[in-house]
Amino acid sequence: MSRTKELQKNLFGGTTSNARQFVMIATLVGIILYFQISTGGLTLQSGNLIALTQQYAYISVLSIGMLMVIVAGHIDLSVGSVAAFTGIVVAKAISQHDVPWPAGILLGLAVGALIGAWQGFWVAYVGIPAFIVTLAGMLLFRGGNQYIGNADTVPVPPGFREIGAGYLPEAGPDTGYNNLTLLLGLLACAAVIWRELRSRQVRKQMEGAEPAPLWISVIRIVVMVAVIVFATLRFAGGRIGTSFPISGIILAVLVIAYSYYTRNTAGGRHIYAVGGNSRAAELSGVKLRRVNFMVMMNMSILAALAGMIFVARSAASGPQDGLSWELDAIAAVFIGGAAVSGGLGTVGGSIVGGLVMAVLNNGLQLTGTGSDMVQIIKGLFLLGAVALDVYNKKQGRFSIIGSLTRPLRREPSAQSSDPTAQDRETARI
C-alpha cells in the first residue's frame, strides 16, 4: 500500500478504503480553490460565503430528506411544489389571518406532515411507486399553491423573515467580530475534539480492533479546527449587521440530528435495510410499510421547512417558488454517493454533494458565465459523477460505493471526522 493511500485510509475510513468520499471532498476543495483564484478571491469573501449559505440552505434541507427517501429506494418529485404550497399557506395565515409568525411556522410543519402522510399512505400502504405518487403531488400542490394564492405574491412580516434572512445578533463587547458567531465556532471546535476523543474511546472498547494511530487523530483535529477557525472568522468578520445566518444554523442542527439518526439508531438502520434488500429486511422483522411511510412523511415536513425558509428569505411567497428544487436535491444526493437502487448514501455525503453543486453554481456566476453554460456544466458534472460509480460497479466489484461509503456510515473511527467536517464546511460557505 502506498503511503498516500494509507494516509487516506486512516483519515477517511477504517478498514476498507474510502476513495469515493475522499474524491468528493478533494473535488470540493479543488473547485473552491479554482474559483478562489479565478474570481480573484471573491469566492471566500465573507459576503459571498454568507450569501451562499442563505441561498443553498433550503436546498440542503431538502437533500437531507431526499437522501433518506433515496436510500429507502424511492424518489420524491413533489418537494418543490410541497414547499411552495406550504409557503403560500403560511404566508396567507400570517399576513391575512393574523396568525402570529411562530404559530405560522408550526402550522407550516403541520401542513408538511399532512401532505407527507397523504403521500406516504399511497406509497407504503397502497403500493403505488413513489415516482407516480409524487409526480401527482407535484401537480397537485403546485396547483394548490396557485389556487390558494390566486397566483399572487403574498408578503410575510419581518419577524418571520428571520428564519431565512436573519443573522446571529450582535452581543457583548466590541471585538471587531460578531461575538455569537465566534462563540459558535468555539463550540464547533470543542465538539470536533470531543467526538474524536470519544470515537477513539469507543474503538478501544472493541478488543481486537485497533484505533487509528494517535497522530492521525491529531492531524484530523488540526485540519478541522483550522477550517472551522477560518470559517468562523470569515462569517464573524463580515459587513456590520451580518454574521452567521439563522438558516445556516437550522441546517447545521438538522444535519447533525439526521446524521446521528441515520447512522446510530435502529430506525435509521431500518431505512438502509429496506433500501438494501426489502425482502431480507421484512424477513428480519422490519416493518416495511411503516419505514416507507415515515420516510415519505419526513420528506414533506422538511420540504415544508425549506419552503418557509425560502419565503422568509425572499420576504414573500409567490407562484414560482420551489420550481425544480427536486432536481437540485436529487442531484446533490447522487453526487454525494447514494445509489440509484437504494440502500447506500449518507447525509454528510449529500451535503457535500449539494455543496459541490452550490460552489460550482456560485463560482460560475461570479466569473460571469451565462446561465446556459452553468446548466450545461452542472449537467455534465452530475452525469460524470454517477457514471464513475456505475463504471466501478461494472468492474465486477459489487457496489463499490457500498464498500466505500460503508465506513463513513457506521465505522466509529471514521464517523468522527466526516459529518462534523461536513457541517463545518457547510458553515464555511
Place this chain on the structure above:
Amino acid sequence: MSAPPLLEMRSITKTFPGVTALSDVNLSVRDGEIHAICGENGAGKSTLMKVLSGVHPYGSYEGSIVYRGAETRFSDIRASEHAGIVIIHQELALVPGMSITENIFLGNEPRRFGRIDWKAANSHVLKLLAMVGLNEDPDTLVKDIGVGKQQLVEIAKAFAKDVQLLILDEPTAALNETDSRHLLDLLRGFKKRGITSIMISHKLNEIEAIADSITILRDGRTIETIDVAGEGADEDRIVRGMVGRDLGSRFPEHEPSIGEVFFEVRDWTVRHPISAERLVCKNSSFTVRRGEIVGFAGLMGAGRTELAMSLFGRSYGVYLGGRVFKDGREIQLRSVADAIAHGLAYVSEDRKAVGLNLLDDVKTSVVAAKLSKITRNGVIDEAAEYHAAEEYRRNLRIKTPSVDEGVTKLSGGNQQKVVLAKWMFTDPDLLILDEPTRGIDVGAKYEIYGIIQRLASEGRGVIVISSELPELIGLCDRIYTVFEGTITGEIARRDADPELLMKQMTSTKKLATP
C-alpha cells in the same frame, strides 16, 4: 450401437467459484430417441443442459461437445438455437402481455424489408399450433391461457426455430395429470417425426413410460446410462443411482438428547398469493421436540419453503387456516416481528435474495434481526454490536479479516454462517433452516452440520428443509416427507433410507405410520 450418436458430450467439467458443478460428465444421445436425465436437485442436470445450450459458453467449461459429428463451440444461446438445439426451461420464458403469435416469433420475427411480416407469421403460426395440438386463437394473450397451454406455446416457439434437439427441463413439474399426459404423447409424436428430445424429470413414472435411454447424474458425475429397450427401466435402480452414496463420515458425531414436544402445527392451510384455487399447504400438521432436528424432505416445488415462510409471520401466500402451539399454548404469528418475539427463526434458502442485505458488513448483518438487543433508547451501541459480531465470528469460525468486512467478500459457506449467526443472535427456540447447505462446499457443510447439532444440544428445536436426502438422513432425528403441499409421511431416523423417502416424496399415498 451402430449409428453414431446425434450428440455426445465428453468429459464435461464445469466449476463455479468454490463449487464443482460437473466433473467428467459424459452424455450420449442417439438420433431420434427420448433421453431422460435423472438426478437429485443439485446433481448437475440443469448445469449440463446450460453447457449444451451455450448459456455457459464454450471456454467456460472443460471437455468437448460433438453434435452431428462435429465439435461445437457455442458462444451463446442463439448459436445453439441456430444449430437446432432448443432448451425449454422450467420457468417459462414467455411475455404474458403478448399474444401467442407474438410470443412464438419473439426474437425470431419473419421480416420483409425490415418490417415484421405478420402475414407470414399468422399463416405459419397455425401450422405450428397444429403440430403441438394447441387449439387456441393465436391472438389470445399468453396470460389468459393455462400453464399447460403455455408450455405448448413454448414448444411451438421451439419449432418456429426449426428445432432438431429439444431439451425440456422439468416440463411436467407445473402441469396437472391431463396436461402432463398430453405433453408426453406429444413427445412420442415428435419422436416419430425424427425429433430428438432430452427430458429432465423427477417423476420416475413418466420417465419409465416414455424414455428410450436414461442417464443418471449424481453430485455432478455420470453414474450410468440405462438403455431401456435392452435392459428395461427399473425404478429401484434409478432411485439407487440417484441417491446411493456413502454417508460415512460426512456428519459430525452427535448424541441427540430429545425432550418434550414444544412446538406443534395443526392443519396448516395456505393458498398461493395470486392463484386463489391453488393450495400450497394442505392441512399440514407436525410437531417438534426440544433438542430435536426434524427434516422436511420433498422435491422442488413440493411446498416446504411455502410452509415454512407462511408459518414465519405469514411471509408467503394467504393464510386460510391452521393453528400453532408453543409450549402447550396457542400462539399467533401474524407478522415477522411476532414470529421473532415468539422465538422463531427462519433461515432462507436463498441467502443472497432474501437472507442478507449484500450492502451490509458482517457486524450489521449479524445484529439485523434483533437490533433491540444492542440498542438503548433506540440508539445503537456500537461497541456492543462489535462484541456480538466478534463472538459469533469466533464461535462459528467465520472466515473474515474483520467483522467490518462486507458480506459480499465472503465465500458462500461463510455467508451462510453469517446468516446463521444473525438468527442465533435472536436466541430462538425453533430454527427453520431452508436448504442450509445449498451451494457451499463439503468442508463448510460439515461445519454447518456441527452448528445445527450444537443448536439442538442447547435444547432448541431445529427444522431442516433439504433437497439432499443423504443430508436429511445423516442429520435429522425424524423426517417428514412433503408432496404437493401435503405431508405424506413421517419417518424416524432408524427407518429412514433414501429409497423409501424418494417414494414418499413422489406420491400422494400416505404411508401408514409405523
